[in-house]
Every structure is written in C-alpha cells, then in structure tokens.
Amino acid sequence: MLELAGIRIATPQRTLIDGLTARIGEGEVLAVMGESGSGKSSLLAFLCGGLADGLAGSGSVRLDGVEVSALPTAQRRIGILFQDDLLFPHLTVLENLLFALPAGRDADRRARAEAALASADLAGYGPRLPHTLSGGQRARVSVLRALLAEPRALLLDEPFSRLDMALRQRFRAFVFERLREQRIPAVLVTHDAHDVPPGAQLIRLDGEEETA
Numbered sequence: 001m002l003e004l005a006g007i008r009i010a011t012p013q014r015t016l017i018d019g020l021t022a023r024i025g026e027g028e029v030l031a032v033m034g035e036s037g038s039g040k041s042s043l044l045a046f047l048c049g050g051l052a053d054g055l056a057g058s059g060s061v062r063l064d065g066v067e068v069s070a071l072p073t074a075q076r077r078i079g080i081l082f083q084d085d086l087l088f089p090h091l092t093v094l095e096n097l098l099f100a101l102p103a104g105r106d107a108d109r110r111a112r113a114e115a116a117l118a119s120a121d122l123a124g125y126g127p128r129l130p131h132t133l134s135g136g137q138r139a140r141v142s143v144l145r146a147l148l149a150e151p152r153a154l155l156l157d158e159p160f161s162r163l164d165m166a167l168r169q170r171f172r173a174f175v176f177e178r179l180r181e182q183r184i185p186a187v188l189v190t191h192d193a194h195d196v197p198p199g200a201q202l203i204r205l206d207g208e209e210e211t212a
C-alpha cells in the first residue's frame with residue numbers, strides 16, 4: 001500500500017501541487033494526468049526522493065505503513081520506468097537484469113533472470129546487447145529489470161509514449177498484468193487517457209479528481 005498525504009510541490013514562482021492525497025493498494029494504479037508543466041514529473045521525482053534543486057516538496061509518503069519521505073532514494077525501494085528504456089547499452093540483456101537483482105547465489109540469480117526473460121517471451125535473448133532487440137522487446141526487458149529489483153511501488157513516467165499504437169496496447173497490458181500479479185502499487189503519469197487502465201484512480205493536476 002502506497003499512501004500519499006498532503007503532498008505539496010512548489011517552484012520559487014508557483015505552487016505546482018497543493019495537497020495531493022491518495023491511497024494506492026497492492027496492484028492498483030493511480031494515474032496522474034495534466035498539461036505540460038503541471039508538475040507530473042516533479043511529483044514522481046518527489047516520491048522517489050530525487051526532487052530537483054530549486055523545487056520544494058513536502059507531505060507524507062508511506063509504503064506499507066512506513067513513512068519513507070525522509071529516506072534517501074536507495075532505501076525507499078521505489079522503482080521508476082521512463083519512456084526511454086535506459087538499459088545499459090554495453091551490458092547484455094542478462095547482465096542488465098542481474099544488475100537489478102538483490103544479492104544471492106550466482107546460479108539462483110541467473111536462474112531468476114532467465115525465468116523472467118522466458119516469462120516475457122524473451123527466452124534466449126540473455127546474451128544479446130540491447131540495441132539488437134526491437135523497441136518492444138527492450139521495453140519488456142526494462143520492466144523485467146524494474147520488477148526484479150523487488151520494488152515496493154513502481155512509478156511510470158510516460159512509459160508507453162515511444163511505442164507505436166499496436167505495441168503500445170500490448171505493452172500496457174503486459175505492464176499492468178505484472179503489477180497486479182506482483183501486487184505492486186503504481187503511479188502512472190501520462191498525457192494519453194488510453195494509457196489509464198480501467199478502474200484506476202485518476203487525478204488531473206490542473207483540475208478535478210475522478211475514477212476511470
């Protein structure tokens with residue numbers, strides 16, 4: 001459970017977000033929509049502990065009942081996915097996944113990474129470099145990598161916007177299914193109402209609040 005209470009974010013000139021409160025259960029999605037410059041990316045940066053210098057943020061962020069807003073980014077265990085896959089280009093697909101996995105026996109970690117690839121129809125892709133994969137395949141690897149790190153919540157910053165329409169629909173379904181299966185609460189920032197899964201809570205930063 002991710003609980004946000006009284007989140008306020010301001011630039012020196014203006015208040016971007018004034019008192020956002022939401023409860024996002026396991027496997028549920030809070031979608032945040034709003035015009036360019038309304039503060040969507042700043043909200044995600046605040047949640048993972050990386051708000052830019054020059055912006056002020058306050059409010060409570062609780063994960064499974066524990067207040068994390070004073071913790072450094074690495075200790076929050078909040079994952080983030082961007083529109084670019086951000087895979088390490090010089091590491092193989094398997095090495096990219098191993099990088100995210102918690103410590104453990106080498107053979108176990110490798111088996112977990114390979115099982116994750118197989119679960120995403122990517123069996124056998126481990127030894128390849130990311131640039132030899134299609135955009136949709138790389139996008140799936142980046143989701144696997146984010147999930148193998150065992151985040152307690154996942155932030156999605158326009159993760160579908162680079163993909164073409166057909167891929168986009170498949171990739172959306174892939175992501176939301178994984179989040180449900182692994183019972184991870186997520187905050188999704190998007191410009192596109194089609195990205196918002198049915199039943200998600202929806203907040204518009206420039207206006208009213210509703211349910212999709």
Ligand SMILES: Nc1ncnc2c1ncn2[C@@H]1O[C@H](COP(=O)(O)OP(=O)(O)OP(=O)(O)O)[C@@H](O)[C@H]1O
Nearest residue numbers: 011035036037038039040041042043052053054055
């Ligand atoms: N470091 C900073 N110092 C001062 N103002 C900033 C800083 N970073 C962002 N801003 C301002 O904060 C506002 C919100 O930016 P943010 O990137 O969160 O918006 P956004 O809703 O994600 O926009 P987009 O949809 O274009 O990505 C913008 O007006 C931006 O100019």
